[in-house]
Amino acid sequence: MRRKIVVGNWKMNNTIAESIELATEIAEKAGSDGVTCEVGIAPAFPALYEVGKVIEWSGVKLAAQNCHYENDGAFTGEVSTRMLAAAGCNYVIIGHSERRQLFGETNATVNLKVKKALAEGLRVILCVGETLDERERGVTGEIVTAQVVEGLADVSDISNLVIAYEPVWAIGTGKTATKEQAQEVHAMIRARVAKLYDQKTADHLRIQYGGSVKPSNAVELFAMPDIDGGLIGGASLKADDFMAIVEAAG
Numbered sequence: 001m002r003r004k005i006v007v008g009n010w011k012m013n014n015t016i017a018e019s020i021e022l023a024t025e026i027a028e029k030a031g032s033d034g035v036t037c038e039v040g041i042a043p044a045f046p047a048l049y050e051v052g053k054v055i056e057w058s059g060v061k062l063a064a065q066n067c068h069y070e071n072d073g074a075f076t077g078e079v080s081t082r083m084l085a086a087a088g089c090n091y092v093i094i095g096h097s098e099r100r101q102l103f104g105e106t107n108a109t110v111n112l113k114v115k116k117a118l119a120e121g122l123r124v125i126l127c128v129g130e131t132l133d134e135r136e137r138g139v140t141g142e143i144v145t146a147q148v149v150e151g152l153a154d155v156s157d158i159s160n161l162v163i164a165y166e167p168v169w170a171i172g173t174g175k176t177a178t179k180e181q182a183q184e185v186h187a188m189i190r191a192r193v194a195k196l197y198d199q200k201t202a203d204h205l206r207i208q209y210g211g212s213v214k215p216s217n218a219v220e221l222f223a224m225p226d227i228d229g230g231l232i233g234g235a236s237l238k239a240d241d242f243m244a245i246v247e248a249a250g
């Protein structure tokens with residue numbers, strides 16, 4: 001049985017004070033409500049350390065939204081995995097479609113980051129997903145497969161890695177993939193991971209769905225056999241909505 005995982009990706013939202021307030025509310029609910037799934041939140045960099053301190057007691061995991069693949073040096077504006085680990089992060093999100101589309105990340109740079117983060121002892125959420133144009137051209141399978149295969153190149157152990165399937169056309173648009181559309185891609189990812197590693201590794205791998213997940217659609221998405229939770233954007237900025245999604249995951 002895979003334990004479901006629901007992570008709130010706060011993106012570029014919330015000051016330190018706002019982050020602490022939201023994180024405190026989430027920690028109180030997640031820490032006391034008989035929640036069985038794994039819960040995480042990914043605040044912006046400036047708030048990570050302080051948020052880590054207020055959620056520590058609750059079991060809610062701290063995630064960063066990005067990292068660099070070098071330890072330190074002349075990389076203005078970047079943050080290393082060593083810094084994230086020291087700030088208390090458990091997870092780092094790598095290869096989010098906004099990073100790929102707006103900041104030029106490629107499967108090759110994503111792969112460098114994945115290897116670095118795992119070597120640092122961080123858990124990784126590796127994001128994959130096709131654009132609307134790619135879906136309409138019928139190349140979803142090819143695109144997502146390349147993101148998985150190239151993102152995991154030379155990664156021998158994925159026990160500390162989660163994959164998030166986030167169709168780009170469903171992110172922030174209100175258009176959720178249907179549960180069947182999402183399930184189809186999740187099953188394909190799992191089959192590919194079985195080929196790359198082995199069946200046991202694939203069976204243990206958690207694959208989250210992301211893209212306009214809301215309290216109203218979370219239950220049906222999370223009921224699909226290969227959907228092991230969600231990576232939540234907009235709805236993770238309100239504690240009540242986020243916790244309703246967490247409860248949908250069990």
Ligand code: 13P
Nearest residue numbers: 009171172211212233234
């Ligand atoms: P929305 O839930 O706002 O569509 O964002 C999804 C996402 O990008 C999470 O990483």
